[in-house]
Amino acid sequence: MLGWPFTSGLQRRLRRLWRRWLRTECPLQAPACWRGQDTASVLLVCALVALLTSWPWLAEPNLRPGMVAPFTYRAEKAARVVDSSALDQRREQMLPRTTVQVVDEQASMVLRRQLDDLLQAIEAGASSGQARVEPVTLSEEERRWLKGLSSVALTGWSRDVRQAQLRMLSQGLAPGVSEGQLLQAATLQLERLPPQARNLGARLLVHTLQSQSNLRSDPALSQRRIESLITQQGIPTIGVKQGDLVVRQGETINAQAFDVLDYFGLVNRRPRPLAWLAHFLEALAICGVMVLLLRRWRTSLEPRQALLALVTLLAVQGIHLWLGPLASPMVLLVPPTLLLAQGLGTACGLAWLAAASMLWPLPLSAILGLRLLLAAATAGIAAVLAGRQRSRAELLQLAVLLPAVALLVQWMLLQGRGQPGQVDLISEALLLAGLLMAGLLLAPLVETFFGLMTRTRLLELADLERPLLRRLSCEAPGTFEHTLMIAGLAEEGARSIGADVDLVRTGALYHDVGKLHGPKWFIENQEEGANPHDQLDDPFASAAILQAHVDEGLKLARRYRLPRPLADFIPEHQGTLKMGYFLHQARERDPSIPEAMFRYRGPTPRSRETAILMLADGCEAALRSLPPGTNEAEARTMVRRILEARQRDGQLAQSGISRAELELLIRAFVRVWKRMRHRRIPYPIPPRKAFSA
Known part of the structure; x- marks a missing residue:
């Protein structure tokens, strides 16, 4: 009876931990929708990876010379086994002398x-x-x-x-x-x-x-002569006693051990459909879980990016199947992990690494197992460091340092095991460095083709000398200045809640490029004079002009080949917001006008980064218009009112931003506002002296 309260309390504690873990693992935002054909193509490549991984169980014998022994075997009885390798060697030696x-x-x-x-x-x-x-x-x-x-x-x-x-x-x-x-x-x-x-x-x-x-x-007559000579000289055999150790689990099977195992009927050359099916389903499940993890940690994952991860995994499995025991875990695991970590994030790179390590064929010898462990550790370090590299030069340093450190660690560990010469470590390190540097050269092509957003590419696109940004600064200077202020607010907001600062900054620079189609229709570019909308005097046409800056922005994004994550900032920073001014004008003329006609077409923000930009865009003009005597509490109240209005309007429903993060954004925006309105010392201007001849 005394144990019952303790048991029930433990169950409640475990249940709370389980619910907390589920909340942690639940995606902050809904993953992007894929079309049916995209999902089918991803599933097809998953099946190809599983088929290639499980192929040895369908088309190859379960044992062969050079393979790592999956079990330990001792001879059941004494026997004389034909030494096939010695017999083949004798035949090769006799062949030049016995040709008929x-x-x-x-x-x-x-x-x-x-x-x-x-x-x-x-x-x-x-x-x-x-x-x-x-x-x-x-x-x-x-x-x-x-x-x-x-x-x-x-x-x-x-x-x-x-x-x-x-x-x-x-x-x-x-x-x-x-x-x-x-x-x-x-x-x-x-x-x-x-x-x-x-x-x-x-x-x-x-x-x-x-x-x-x-x-x-005559090959037939030559073979008869060889067999006759071998019979006369005696067929080479292997003497086996009962209880002799034939092979130990984890050791490499040599030719003599293979002959003994074959003699005792342990080599199965027939296809094993049940074993193949089990390995096929296991590999298929690993690929499926990897894709789910990629979508979990990168909700904007595109099908072509998932196909990149799967095709890379397929190539690694094919190379390993081709090379067999000669395949190097370091060379096969580190470069793809580094590439995917740069383009999709550290979590996605680690997910790929976990899948590739689990699909590595078993059993492993002691040396191969140690090398696989070191390769996985090196690839994991590369994935963590890849997200912090902010230039090609830093990536080049990483491409040089990783092989050097891996070479040193492997040499020390193998030296400690007394087997330093079994692996050509220098050739492996040079090949790894070459592959990493080749990946750096090909990275721009891979980024463009698969829509990857590496840190270095974001920084390159944020250069204000880029052609599209130069056009914006020259043709719409008011919008350009507005963009720079929005970028400052959004960057601070992203930093406060742990979002992608570089993505937010770069997306903010491009979010209003659609205003290039008609800069004078937007108030920040209007100088003294009449407002074109007043002369137009048509709220429906004015609303269409506002919507056009989103549509034209997407066209410019395609023309200048902006990556999709950046192009998403253009429609999502407006979401389905209401064009309140023109709706009011329209309802003054006809009160029955539906509100939906004066809303942007969306979609609403589907990531924290685009939601931050929407909120910064809504607060920028209001913060600049605050009178000089406004204190910090009043500024927070005003920003909170704007953010809560966006939340009540349903604009943040798919963004994944929590209520606590909204409070952090309020404080971040106010901090930027305080820096913008800092006081300056008034400098006295001396009166101009009269000019005397």
Whole structure:
């Protein structure tokens, strides 16, 4: 009975912790909606990653030489196992000496046809008695001898020469036989002929057979000879005793251990559909969770950015499957983590790293496991540091320092384990540094194609010398000054609640670029004179002009290729706010005018950064219009009234800004206002002296 209150109290405590954790994990704002085809493409790439990861369980044997042993095995009984590696080595050594060659009838037929053509040409020249072009140079004595032969004798001599060639070809004509030895063999074949007939016939045979061969290798006969020799010398075997340790879990399987495991039936070469399905579903779940984490920590995640993370994971898995144990965890994990952390944030980079580490094939040897742990730690440090780098130069320093530190740490740990030479650490460090520097060179292309917003790109876009900002400062100077003041307010507000300061500052600079389509229609650009809206005298047309500055701003964003997170500031800083002045004018003429006709088309802010800009935009003019004697409490009351009006109007419903953060924004805006209205010492201006000639 005494334990019951304690148990119930523990349950209540755990329940409160669970609810608090759920509130912490709940996204501050709703993730961006994806189209059906985008979701299908992401799921398809997830399935490809899972298929590639689980492929070894479907198409490869469960064990092979060079693989890390998944278990420890001792021999069940004594056995003599054929040593396949030694047997293959012996075969390779015997192969040059045991090649069997046979006569190639087609090659012999070609050589016989050449001799027939040569003899026919000589017979034709001898029978005609006229000078002809001779295929073989004949001496005067040979010409006279040929002319003195009758047709029957000439035919008989030709037949003897052909028979001699046939006997030589039937014995096999080896390539590379010297001319002297070939002439001697031909002379021996024609030894029963008279000297003149013998010499000319031998010369003709040498002419057709020199540098020729009619032999070819016969693989089947060669293999039979090799097997016969191996049988005579004895097949190499491995002696195994009962209880001998064949392989230990985590060690690399060598060729001899593989032969023993295969002998005892532990090597399965058949596809394993159940094991493949289990690994496929596991990899698919890891990819799905990774995508959910990316959307959790970056609610504005675009489908192409999720595809970038998945395709990178697919490439890493493919390279690992291709290289096998030679794959370097440091080279495969660090560069993608650094790239994704720069473009999508530290949390997204760490989510990718976790997925890639979990998909690394098991089991791991002691050395490989240590290297994987070091690679994950290095990639995690790179992801944390990537969010703090504010220039390409700092990233270049990181690309140099990371491989150097990783090289030093790996060398120290492997030296402590007594195995420093198993890994070429210097080559790995150089390759890693090369990949990181290549990533820096290709980063602008990747940022543009996938819409990534790195810190360095934000700072580059915030340069006031950018073409679009220069246009704004020259063609709409009032709007430009208003933009700079809004940027100061929004930057301080973002800093106070921990939002992305660089994104807010850069987005504030571009939020009103749409006013370039007609600067004089906006009061900050109007000089002394009549207001164009008064001359227009049409509240509906004036409202359309106000909405046009949003639409034209989006067109300019596309023309100047602003990233989507920056382009979102253009419509969301107005949300669906009411155009109160023109609505009042319209209702003076017709009280039944619906309010929806005088609201911006939105959408309302979908991030804390765009919501901060909306609130800063609403407070800027009001803060500047406060009289000189206004104190801080009065300024806070006025700012709070504006912010609460935006909240009651539903403009902040999707932004994720909490009530406590609104209070922090109020204080931040008032701090900026206090800096803007600081007092100055009045300097006395001396009277101008009269000019005397």
